[in-house]
Amino acid sequence: MIDLKVLRDDPQRVRDSQTARGEDAALVDAALEADANRRAAVAAFDKVRAEQKLVSKGIGPLHGAVKKAADDSARASAQAELDKQMLIATDLADLVKAAEATQRDADVAADAAVAALSNVIDPAAPIGSEEDFVVLDTVGEPRDFLAEGFEPRDHVEIGQLLGAIDIERGAKVSGSRFYYLTGVGALLEFALVGLAMDLAQRNGFTPVIPPALVNPAAMEGTGFLGQAAENVYRLEADDMYLVGTAEVPLAAFHMDEVLDADSLPLRYVGYSPCFRREAGSHGKDTRGIFRVHWFDKVEMFSFCPPDQADAEHQRLLTWEREFLDALELPYQVIDVASGDLGASAARKFDCEAWIPTQQRYRELTSTSNCTQFQSRRLKIRMRDENGIAPLATLNGTLCAITRTIVALLENHQRSDGSVNVPAALRPFFGNREVLEPINPAR
């Protein structure tokens, strides 16, 4: 949810942001109107409710006056007054009920209208659509396989040779975009998680194994039931959702809480399965495990004071880069354009690793600064010397297992189908230096 103060005081800023995202700027004026309606309805209710309380409060003593009346005429006049006040009170009760209903409707409408607005983009973010990203840095050199004298195999082939990835059986058991990691493939996941967790812990993150199944409040508060709703798995019978990222349970961890500003930034690193329906991506990345309905991921999440969010965002990016550096992968860092930001993000950096068989850089990790957008919805606030205010939330991928495996196998393959294990990963992989083929080529 965006800041109502900004909406009221500087609506043009919000309109410009909507436009830059390629979204409807008219939603801003609809939200302004709904907000004005709400305030009018609140004022009307407050007024009639205050009146009702006043009258109602007088009725108790009137009952007493009737009981204690000294004589019949005093009793009759007290009773008359009581009857009169009761009539007024009954009328007021009807008015209150009506005003309350009006207010509730106006409230719901205003909430919906404001919730339809995406986060106000960071002015530093490049303006444009998906392809208008800015490359901030390029690290490492793609290998020249031609010069090395062999054609690189793709991760599906290598995975088959190593006995690491079983896509056919994944499809048999669960359908398309499913897989099994087997043998060194399974061990590779543990090694990657070990390396990622180690890096995170050294940087002050609290490791978390979060629930991957959450209630509607958590899913909605995180902002995934808006434009991303079609990609979320919902369990109809239980009204629960399968998370698409640990960002959801990590963000919701402090839902409805007020955190001490001195304890910030609070950093958590979660390891969880991620479930994605991949609606609207039919025909995209159909081969292998690059785009799947389920994968595991190590995700960083940070709660921090708003004025430190930019710096924290840079730190998250730095840790993402350290991880890719450790894996010795060539990659580039991009500043994602306004039209390609999620609804919650004000700014986003992606790290894209070179995929040799695709001859291009593909997204491996991503870090978003959601400013106070998520925390307002989730009611996560901080208390400092200035009082209570929403805080900033940020998230960043440390390791999306399947895509990392794709990049690792393809970039570190050798002509005989074996794969080099990068030095940093070996301590988490039984000091293994090379993964050798165990299956014949098909």
Place this chain on the structure above:
RNA sequence: GGAGGCGUCGCAUAGUGGCCUAGUGCGCCCGCCUGCUAAGCGGGUUGGGGAUAAAACCCCUCGAGAGUUCAAAUCUCUCCGUCUCCGCCA
């Protein structure tokens, strides 16, 4: 899954239809007193919203929602959480 108990301010507790404008203790904050500390004394201390130049002020908030009533922490219903016992189970 069955039976029962319990959800009140940071914590602990009082409150069974109108003196509740939710009391008290602890903790915390400010002040007084005091060689210093402790004690003592006085005041403050849920959160959200409306109004305002800022206030005063007003409304909502006793797990959530609905209902009864002129009036609900209090009565009724539904849901959620939690605890105890029984059953089942990785």
